[in-house]
Amino acid sequence: MGIRCGPVKSYGAAHRQPKKLANCNENVTFSRHAANTLMDSGSNLNTLMARYQAGDFAAVTALVECIGPQLHRFFMAQSASRSDADDLLQETWLRIHRVRHTYRPAEPVLPWIYAIARRVRIDHYRRASRTTAREHRLEEESDAAATLPREEARTDDLETLLAPLSESQREVIRMMKVAGMSLEEVARATSSSVGSVKQKVHRAYRHLRDRMNAMGPKKGSSGGLP
């Protein structure tokens, strides 16, 4: 049984369909009982965050369990290694913990968390780019990635599908499809306007549509683009 933790909206039907709920990572088992108790009692992420601010450990556990896998996937999509993604996830939660008072109970949680996660990722990139051995390490990483089995290097079907898009378009689609954020929430998380996000999504969809059409309907509908 999965934990229900966030809305997933489709771009095409975002303005017509009611919110659906997405399942968190099925394989997470730790403190499931505590998390389920919180979720089943009708709590949502906002309530959990408010309880976290009040010092409730069960709420912290549920939040980490619920959002952690999404964030990990967010980092995995852009880092060369799992250990980098693990480090970034830990750093993000430490930063969330440090600035948890900046969350307002009435505001949506996901844009707040993803804005911090983006900052952590950017800081990490900047730190990495400042090291003199960057080129050397990149070579090593790309060699290491090349030697990994294909499933390990790119286990994520979504990333394979999004590979031809620009980084900003991928980021927006990831937030909408993986985290289930709305256009408004993505705009908040990326510090941009809703119009700008709409434009990126529109272009990304057009690109994907053209690509799928070019490949034929069978391949496109299976979701298995090369």
Added chain:
Amino acid sequence: MRDEEVDKVLQKASGVAPQVEPALLKRIADSINSSLRPVRPLPPTSVLTGGLALICAAVAVAAAARAGFYGIENLSLWERVLIFSTLGILVWMAGKEFVSQLIPGSRRHFSVGAFLTIGSAALLGVFALVFRDYRTDHFISAGIACLLTGLLLAIPAAFLSWLLLRRGFAVNSVAAGLVGGALAGLSGVTMLELHCANFQALHVLVWHTAVVPVSATAGALVGWVLRGLSAHT
């Protein structure tokens, strides 16, 4: 292929996720638990924005009271209303944007660059409408004195604003510095309009207005330095 079909493909693909170690999540939760204690959330945006506006007004009025209200005394009623209502609106907008910059995931109505451009253009428009004396006596010397006065006044305004918002967290420190600098600069311009009795159009248009972009640039530089320092650590 339609958008709905692309949706379906993306939805299907997003279902297959790489797994995360449960031990890692447990370690994170445990590390948070070790320092978990209740915190007080930040006050609403309107309260913080009001506080910032109050700081800017207080700094400008206090400085003008010390230097003399020669400027406002020589303005007609409609000129006072036009100039200070414009400054008030810009201070409120800058304050609101500054608060947004210091709270992750806040709603953005306009970019910081757009605000700076529109704000400077609004000030230029109002000054061009009010001041019609086109002489340029002591243009450089009087102008630099006003610019420096405005910038010097922006320093305490920026410091007090930072004190008020020190519990915030800037996601983009350069943008936060830019808008914070612009806000402090507006405090400097308000003081100049209260104090400066030099009503030559070019003097006001160039040197008074320049306080805002120069102060904003200085704020952005501070933000950039802070970002560099945090990237090193």
